[in-house]
Amino acid sequence: MVTGEGAADVRPLTHAWVSRYLDVGERIVGAHTLHGGITAEMRRLTIGRPDGGTRALVLRTLVGGEYAEDWVDREAAALAFLPGTGVPAPELVAADPGAAHCEYPSLLMTHLPGRTVFADEGVETRVALMARQLVAIHALRPAQLPAPYVALTTADSVVTPPGADARTWEAATDVIRAPAPPFEGRFLHRDFQPGNVLFDVPPSGPADARITGVVDWAVTSWGPADLDVAHCAVTLALLHGPEWGLKFPEAYEHAGGILAASASERLYWLVRDALASSEEVREVSRVWREAGRPELTTRVVAERLDAYVTALLDRWR
Structure with missing residues (x-):
């Protein structure tokens, strides 16, 4: 399940941090909360391109817990390693484990197609x-x-x-x-x-x-x-x-x-x-x-x- 939000709902420091990793002329034009996670806030960011098109990134934010920095570190290391292995995983765009730039430890990655399926059928x-x-x-x-x-x-x-x-x-x-x-x-x-x-x-x-x-x-x-x-x-x-x-x-x-x-x-x-x-x-x-x-x-x-x-x-x- 996904609920719509605006780009303004991304926290200010995190918004500025994400923007550093966008291509020239790109900007965050939307954010949607991805439900289903337990330990982190997950948002699909809609990135507007200069030509009028869009692409998507995923922002993972760990808003609390003593393990937050370690978890971001581990995920960043895994996502840096997995490309080329044949395992379909997101690609790492940027990571801020210690919240040096964001309000909370955060990780930015590419968006993958598909969806989680919880139905008994299949x-x-x-x-x-x-x-x-x-x-x-x-x-x-x-x-x-x-x-x-x-x-x-x-x-x-x-x-x-x-x-x-x-x-x-x-x-x-x-x-x-x-x-x-x-x-x-x-x-x-x-x-x-x-x-x-x-x-x-x-x-x-x-x-x-x-x-x-x-x-x-x-x-x-x-x-x-x-x-x-x-x-x-x-x-x-x-x-x-x-x-x-x-x-x-x-x-x-x-x-x-x-x-x-x-x-x-x-x-x-x-x-x-x-x-x-x-x-x-x-x-x-x-x-x-x-x-x-x-x-x-x-x-x-x-x-x-x-x-x-x-x-x-x-x-x-």
């Missing part, structure tokens, strides 16, 4: 496409490795959703009390999920969809492929139903991806990200309702998370 096609795309991302080897992954949720900080089966969640929490399994490092997007993948869905139907872009590279990391797979899997489980969370690791392997060898190691990563998602149920459900899924109330999403955690333990324990 999910089977999109899951296969996302699995192949994630395998391609994990195959990348940047000369400068990103920072090691960080898993903020611990066994002592897990938030059990209201109404969830307490014994099941205690068993799941016990899984992540163990040390993290050994792994072979991979280039991780770290927030690869339907909200950060753009699709072109032609009039012929969802079965002919294709990926046009992968966005939000602010938490790129170095770590186990299982962690990216787990994050996408739990998001699919909450958005489309627990069975799709179980199917995504299979789709990833079918696309050529390699996951942890043992059942206990796979369970560790899948459960870790599932438990971490309990803290975001209210926020993600709100985003999805705003995007056209009114039935995904906080309660429904929490129930799906509980069912998914139970299914993981049943399959892998």
